[in-house]
Amino acid sequence: TSSPEASLAGSLRKDFYWGYATAAAQVEGAWNADGKGESIWDRFCHTPGKVHDGSTNEDAARSYDLYKEDVQLMKSYGVTAYRFSLAWSRIIPLGGADDPVNEKGVQYYNNLIDELLANGITPFVTLFHWDIPQMLEERYGGMLNQERYTPDFLRYARVCFERFGDRVKHWITYNEPGVYTLAGYAAGVHAPARSSFRERNEEGDSSTEPFIVGHTEIVTHARAAKMYREEFKPSQKGEIGITLHGNYSEPWDAEDPVHVAAAERAREFEIAWYADPIYGSGDYPQSMRDQLGDRLPTFTEEEKELVKGSSDFYGMNSYTTFFIKNLDGPTDINDHLGNVEKLDTNSKGESRGPESDTYWLRTAPWGYGKLLRWVWNRYQTPIYLTENGTTAKGETEPSEEILNDTFRIDFYRGYLSEVAKAVQDGVDIRSYFGWTFTDNWEWAAGYSDRFGVTYVDFDTPEKKRYPKRSAYFNRDFFNHLIAKA
Numbered sequence: 001t002s003s004p005e006a007s008l009a010g011s012l013r014k015d016f017y018w019g020y021a022t023a024a025a026q027v028e029g030a031w032n033a034d035g036k037g038e039s040i041w042d043r044f045c046h047t048p049g050k051v052h053d054g055s056t057n058e059d060a061a062r063s064y065d066l067y068k069e070d071v072q073l074m075k076s077y078g079v080t081a082y083r084f085s086l087a088w089s090r091i092i093p094l095g096g097a098d099d100p101v102n103e104k105g106v107q108y109y110n111n112l113i114d115e116l117l118a119n120g121i122t123p124f125v126t127l128f129h130w131d132i133p134q135m136l137e138e139r140y141g142g143m144l145n146q147e148r149y150t151p152d153f154l155r156y157a158r159v160c161f162e163r164f165g166d167r168v169k170h171w172i173t174y175n176e177p178g179v180y181t182l183a184g185y186a187a188g189v190h191a192p193a194r195s196s197f198r199e200r201n202e203e204g205d206s207s208t209e210p211f212i213v214g215h216t217e218i219v220t221h222a223r224a225a226k227m228y229r230e231e232f233k234p235s236q237k238g239e240i241g242i243t244l245h246g247n248y249s250e251p252w253d254a255e256d257p258v259h260v261a262a263a264e265r266a267r268e269f270e271i272a273w274y275a276d277p278i279y280g281s282g283d284y285p286q287s288m289r290d291q292l293g294d295r296l297p298t299f300t301e302e303e304k305e306l307v308k309g310s311s312d313f314y315g316m317n318s319y320t321t322f323f324i325k326n327l328d329g330p331t332d333i334n335d336h337l338g339n340v341e342k343l344d345t346n347s348k349g350e351s352r353g354p355e356s357d358t359y360w361l362r363t364a365p366w367g368y369g370k371l372l373r374w375v376w377n378r379y380q381t382p383i384y385l386t387e388n389g390t391t392a393k394g395e396t397e398p399s400e401e402i403l404n405d406t407f408r409i410d411f412y413r414g415y416l417s418e419v420a421k422a423v424q425d426g427v428d429i430r431s432y433f434g435w436t437f438t439d440n441w442e443w444a445a446g447y448s449d450r451f452g453v454t455y456v457d458f459d460t461p462e463k464k465r466y467p468k469r470s471a472y473f474n475r476d477f478f479n480h481l482i483a484k485a
């Protein structure tokens, strides 16, 4: 009982939600089954040269077919909640406000929701996890066109609240709007792959587009939340919010004010870009306005009122920490990060943490604890941790050694301990979703990056599942951390 974890027993509230998160485009498969329309990710992965291993998500983990087995497996892992996303193009194949609803798509999500509830698992549902219908991209440029996009998104949201809101009480409008914009419109490595930085992406103006798309996401999130609160919440009694990404930024040299300021600027460009308007001042951070000028859109007075306070909780996705060094001028993507350089070692040569199988991700629980306090101190809003997890090197076949995934167990032990310590220090944290339930299609990385606590043999037609030991570690650790009474 002298282990550091003993002091954390029972520190999480007894109604704490925990489980795993997934995204439709990464797990469902059935990419064109039962009337589903094409999404920008379907288009992206069928375009040669876009996905690292040349794969598509046509079948992914086949959770569209295997959802009953998956719910049983999840139940055996002891979860109390499951966070998943709805594929817009499964529900409204062409996407628009006047386009027809696909009843078979609605039926699939009804089945999944009912199956979860019958097994005592609470659904947390994300409306948008990056897979906008391709038709909306073609009709008017998707989120670049806020005016035309708004009624389409609101109608989609309305259909979801009407059809699922009797049973779904936790809604998330957008997943990581910042990754969607930066990877899709600046780096150009994600759909819709617009970027003026790199040759292999043909179109786009990266100096303005990411900020225009970000603005559309913030304002339409707020309009969907207003609609839910006014028209659905009184009878359905649920809550609605948004999930933001954000890694922690630690100064490269903590003694040098230039790098200390750079690290704060990096946090503002990455996190406060979305969080200040929604949870804070109602407007973009001054550091962004100073650097970007009128490349950053402005909120009308009406939009400010609408956006401020538009999320019932702070949905947080975070995986890692970087050392942040000041740069004197904008170059390429650094302009979008606040003129900083993101490094693996600090000025003393210390490493941010051990490498995973994903180039940007290293195990750094020490930064996670700092991030939880930074967000709590700045926004004072209850936090739902909606994604956190890791890949591990060498997970290439379902051998005993691979399934005994000690690297992932160490990751979860470290990060969950930080969650419990932050709660003991007064940070209001109400959920934790590991990323992710099964190995899946990791976007532009294809099937090579395995984030699951369940190994999937993608070479078998039935996408055979093998539990990794981390699934049971997490079950036992939550049992230890969550208060009994």
Ligand code: PNW
Pocket: 023, 026, 175, 176, 179, 245, 247, 317, 319, 360, 387, 435, 442, 443, 451
């Ligand atoms: C998240 N970064 O994306 C997404 O929500 C998931 O769909 C995804 O599979 C998961 O994390 C793992 O990648 C991120 O560079 C992508 O810091 C990149 C970053 C963070 C999150």
